[in-house]
Amino acid sequence: MKELKILLIVIFFALLTYWGVEPFAHSKMHKHVEDNKFSYVDLPPLTKKGDATRGKALVMGAGACVGCHSIKAAGIPAPMDPNTAAASYGVNPPDLSNVGALMDERFLAELIKNPTKALILEHKFDGKTRVFPMPSFMGAGGDKEQEVADMVAYLKKISNKEVSPKEAYVTSCGRCHANRYGKYEQIGFVPKTKSNIKTNQDIDLLKFKEKVADYQGNLAEYMGKLPPDLSIMIRARSEDFMKTFIEDPQSQLKGTAMPRVGLTNEGYEKVMKYLEETGDPSKPARDALGIKVIGFFVIFTILALLWKKSVWRDLH
Ligand code: HEC
Ligand code: HEC
Numbered sequence: 652m653k654e655l656k657i658l659l660i661v662i663f664f665a666l667l668t669y670w671g672v673e674p675f676a677h678s679k680m681h682k683h684v685e686d687n688k689f690s691y692v693d694l695p696p697l698t699k700k701g702d703a704t705r706g707k708a709l710v711m712g713a714g715a716c717v718g719c720h721s722i723k724a725a726g727i728p729a730p731m732d733p734n735t736a737a738a739s740y741g742v743n744p745p746d747l748s749n750v751g752a753l754m755d756e757r758f759l760a761e762l763i764k765n766p767t768k769a770l771i772l773e774h775k776f777d778g779k780t781r782v783f784p785m786p787s788f789m790g791a792g793g794d795k796e797q798e799v800a801d802m803v804a805y806l807k808k809i810s811n812k813e814v815s816p817k818e819a820y821v822t823s824c825g826r827c828h829a830n831r832y833g834k835y836e837q838i839g840f841v842p843k844t845k846s847n848i849k850t851n852q853d854i855d856l857l858k859f860k861e862k863v864a865d866y867q868g869n870l871a872e873y874m875g876k877l878p879p880d881l882s883i884m885i886r887a888r889s890e891d892f893m894k895t896f897i898e899d900p901q902s903q904l905k906g907t908a909m910p911r912v913g914l915t916n917e918g919y920e921k922v923m924k925y926l927e928e929t930g931d932p933s934k935p936a937r938d939a940l941g942i943k944v945i946g947f948f949v950i951f952t953i954l955a956l957l958w959k960k961s962v963w964r965d966l967h
Pocket of ligand 1: 710714715716717718719720740742743744745747750754762763784785786788802822823910911912913
């Protein structure tokens, strides 16, 4: 009976620390920010139903999107290589093949009409002393709201619904953030090259590195600093921080140059999956191990009980 009481007291204090004290201390150290479940309620909903066929004509024509962006899903190559693009815009405009699946439609519509508002970068680009590289779509002569809805419908239609975590990362973060554990730099994946056997020099890799350094120079100039490598970021930041920061970077880092990228909840989860795969590759194995360990204890306890019973039976 005494043992039971002691056990109950221990359990009580363990739970109190776990649910009461630790979260309280945590909330004092980190500002708590409510998330909006990636719903972008500050942006107006689409009022028109889009037509993908007309949208395609606008994206390829009057919208001018393909003047800066590649759309591999539609066979449109990049108008410039990443280095030339970064020299002109500060950053390489992302491929638009999968933005329709990864990004919210309200966000995309606002981005086309007024990019700095959608990206929450009005504090950085006032349109006079600093002009954002992606222009606002002014309309192609018809009903502008309809034209925007048409372009969004087209982007959604061509998107692959099964975008891989890697592609999600490249499209939404890859132009700014390297991921060394994933062998990814802002201009692309590190190519598989070979050193010359006689000189032990890998000229192709050196050339790639030179391009990366050149790109990063322009990017750092554009952003004010070089965005950090994201290889192990998920180990350094809590889940809660990542979610609210990516939904709205300003909520956690007031004045930051990182844009809101407009991911849907699903798109966010894909990006996180990639960060987990690269930054914490042993997690699935660890999780599986946990179950094995618990299984071992359960079996061990049963065996111990059976053994105890058999020993006592003989003694009675
Ligand atoms: C003059 C070049 C230019 C044109 C034209 C242009 N863009 Fe962009 N776009 C950019 C650049 C540069 C960026 C990256 C800006 C940054 O990250 O700071 C970008 C970013 C984007 C993004 C990524 C936003 C995010 O959430 O990460 C999307 C989506 C996009 N553009 C769609 C479009 C569409 C649709 C059109 C046509 C209506 C278009 N763009 C026209 C240059 C352009
Ligand atoms: C247009 C460039 C750009 C894009 C796109 C971008 N970021 Fe960033 N990111 C930055 C910059 C710049 C910083 C540094 C912010 C600062 O210190 O103010 C940053 C910082 C971060 C940080 C560190 C925040 C901290 O606590 O210091 C994380 C995490 C992050 N980004 C995640 C992401 C993820 C995930 C994506 C894609 C979903 C993404 N970023 C897309 C530019 C970008």
